[in-house]
Amino acid sequence: MSVLVFIDTAEGHVKKASLEALSYGAKVAEKLGETAEGVVLGSVTEDLAALGKYGVKRIHQVSNKTLDHFDPQVDTNVIAQVAEKTGAKVIVFANNVDGKAIAPRLSARLKAGLVSGAVALPDTSNGFTVKKNVFSGKAFANITIQTEIKIIALSPNAYQVVSGEGTAEVVAFDATVNAGKIKVTHVTKASGEVPLTEAEIVVSAGRGMKGPENWGMVEELAKTLHAALACSRPVADAHWRPHNEHVGQTGIAIAPNLYIAIGISGAIQHLAGVNRSKVIVVINKDPEAPFFKAADYGIVGDAFEIVPKFTAAVKKLKGVA
Amino acid sequence: MKILVCISKTPDTTAKIAFTDNNTKFDTNGVQWIINPYDEWYALVRAIELKEKDSSSVIHLITVGGADTEPIIRKALALGGDEAIRVNADSHDSFYIASQIAGVAKQGAYDLIFTGKETIDYNGSSIGGMVAELLDLPYVSLATKFELSGTKATISREIEGGEEICEVDLPVVVSAQKGMAEQRIPNMRGIMAARTKPLKVVEPTAVNALTMVAGFGLPPAKAGVKLVSPDNVEELVRLLHEESKSF
Ligand SMILES: Cc1cc2nc3c(=O)[nH]c(=O)nc-3n(C[C@H](O)[C@H](O)[C@H](O)COP(=O)(O)OP(=O)(O)OC[C@H]3O[C@@H](n4cnc5c(N)ncnc54)[C@H](O)[C@@H]3O)c2cc1C
């Protein structure tokens, strides 16, 4: 019997969210006295055996070319075969873009209860209960899974990657792979930039920046911190910034280690997408801005003066000119 | 073309979140209910736009919920749905809801099923995928654009740090998010018309829920903000480096 972790890759590399899922899965396996195993689909350039350091003992690799393109219907079918073969009791996904597409399908397929957006290890003292975020991070719920097989989709940045010693045994898994119905024709990736949902640090700005022409200083700060960029909804609606940077209740929900909000008032719908950040810094010229109530650190002042100083101070700290 | 749009009801985005009955129930006292924004602004409006291009299309709305969801469904009809189906059941189990939707969808032979990206209360992001699996249909999640030519859909969807464009033949299940369409306000004519549009109530089929809510909680309150003088930005950077160890 196993705790099976879906190892999600992009361009042959294992995503950070999957390292969290592996660490989490290993811990669940330890709790249940089972073995942590992994499943990876398609071509991978990374050394899979090395993932053993996150506690996974065996990795099933289904290296069929069809699987290089993402099709949740095809992938679900393959993962179901691996789950059956390994007698999976718990199946762990990262609750990222791919996880959100596959985990629900697998849940319906196996009639296995799913908790998506889990933020903690399961409580097995009385049944099997998993904590997840609800109401856009304004509250949490404890969800009891009532089925024999359980599926957990782990929120990115909710569980610390734990790495130790060990190598995983990598075995080729011979699965039946159906032809997919979805044909991917084009992929665009903002190369070199940090994906927002995976970023440790996010620099975000709002209407206080007055116009898109002033984003240079925001970008400079983000670059200096190796941070991803985000913005408030009106900024995206006005096309000052692309839609995929919009965070909040109706945008992307993030939980980075550090969220820096510049010229954002902190409306409840904005907070809903960022309130799980570990540390929040607010720069706003209005001392009454609601965001200060949700912040850990703040500066009351003009962003146009503070942001360049911020960048300079970080550069000084890092010893770069 | 027959389009099914899944509509759910959620508390208004500014609603106070509190719980009753020993933290096992959401406190609905004074809560305003709205159509889940993703369902309304993106899924439904895109469906309406498709119908505007091809007037032979019909839009059916489905909600799984009690009689208290009817104002929400009427509003969705006012925006532009042709008729609505309410499955008379109240559940927070995604699989239960998805099974009810799939049951109705099977009978309707829909070419296209739209859901929102997620409900802003339970944040499952699960129902679209489950419906697709139950109907053995392809599923394109987190779609930001949807174009149709004949029976071929071209869909853009979010991926980490980018976008993917794919093609798929109908029928397909699509979960919609920002980018798909722009929010609309129902007009008077729509509101009047909605009053007489059919709203069919059907009883749920027997399905076992796979999960159950054991209880709720609120996150611990923040300790309070530490303010740094605007003349001393270096101090903020020092705190972030040494105290919170953020970089
Ligand atoms: C259903 C619904 C869903 C929504 N979803 C979202 C969502 O997902 N995400 C989201 O962000 N919003 C969302 N909103 C909108 C939200 O309510 C706010 O309107 C929005 O977040 C405000 O954006 P802002 O803070 O950039 O702008 P404003 O509210 O205009 O705030 C600008 C801030 O900048 C400050 N400022 C001005 N000049 C300077 C300066 N020189 N230096 C420093 N500070 C300065 C001001 O003091 C002010 O606090 C939603 C609204 C609704 C109704």
Ligand SMILES: Nc1ncnc2c1ncn2[C@@H]1O[C@H](COP(=O)(O)O)[C@@H](O)[C@H]1O
């Ligand atoms: N009770 C419901 N009735 C009809 N559709 C629903 C219901 N709950 C959720 N949905 C649809 O499924 C989408 C995703 O919901 P969820 O998986 O709960 O986040 C929503 O945006 C709706 O389109």
